[in-house]
Amino acid sequence: MTGPSAPEDARRRRTRQALIRAGEVLLAERPVDAIAVDDIVRQAGVAKGSFFNHFDDKPALARAVATEVRLRMEQRVGVVNAGRADPGERLVRGVCAFIQYARSRPAEARAMLRSQDRPVPPDHPLNAGLRADLAAGLASGQFRAPGLESAILVVSGVCQILLSSVLDGPRSAAQDQELAAETLSLVLVGLGLPADGAAQRARQAAGEIIVDSAGS
Structure with a gap:
């Protein structure tokens, strides 16, 4: 069984960084409890399912930020x-x-x-x-x-x-x-x-x- 290809790895990294950057922008405005996952993925410009491919929950994203x-x-x-x-x-x-x-x-x-x-x-x-x-x-x-x-x-x-x-x-x-x-x-x-x-x-x-x- 082979792992992800280089393009897939690069895409995952870009998605993760987009989510972190979105979290950073939103957390500068309000606490994590006042932010919905929908807000994060909208800010990041990614599908909602992508969030849970990278983070278990909002606190996990906040720690990454x-x-x-x-x-x-x-x-x-x-x-x-x-x-x-x-x-x-x-x-x-x-x-x-x-x-x-x-x-x-x-x-x-x-x-x-x-x-x-x-x-x-x-x-x-x-x-x-x-x-x-x-x-x-x-x-x-x-x-x-x-x-x-x-x-x-x-x-x-x-x-x-x-x-x-x-x-x-x-x-x-x-x-x-x-x-x-x-x-x-x-x-x-x-x-x-x-x-x-x-x-x-x-x-x-x-x-x-x-x-x-x-x-x-």
Whole structure:
């Protein structure tokens, strides 16, 4: 018995991506419970049966949407942290990159937040970068925390709250810089950094990354 042909595989991938993109557009407007499967397939331009060929239900599609957007955000984190080794600096710059992404692409960020029916577990592959930075900080003694898992949960939770606050805007870049700097300074102090060093790292990252521009 042979598997699907290359054209069939390509068609399935296109259909799946069309459904995810449709989910992203609709979730930017309203919660998943307020979206019907008919709305999704109409937006995607595919037959209704195609939905269930790719997803068990609407929450499964929502999780796929959240993953797609999060991966784009993580790519931006990789850009702003390229060539930087200090765990504290990388941590605050990563969160600031998420904030700037939400400022410049609010529909995508809103869709991601509405897609998360449960928190991403600390050991999820999407948390690999955060896990590595926190682990490096703990190993070097720069960070102090009861455990790596709890540190991931705290930073992830703070990041999600900051994203929600940004999306409640609009606010100026200066206002979001101040919010991010103050909040991330508290996070670094909680992880064991001296207050002056924590504030300096947080303010520098926020000032460099959170800006009034169309870029992500």
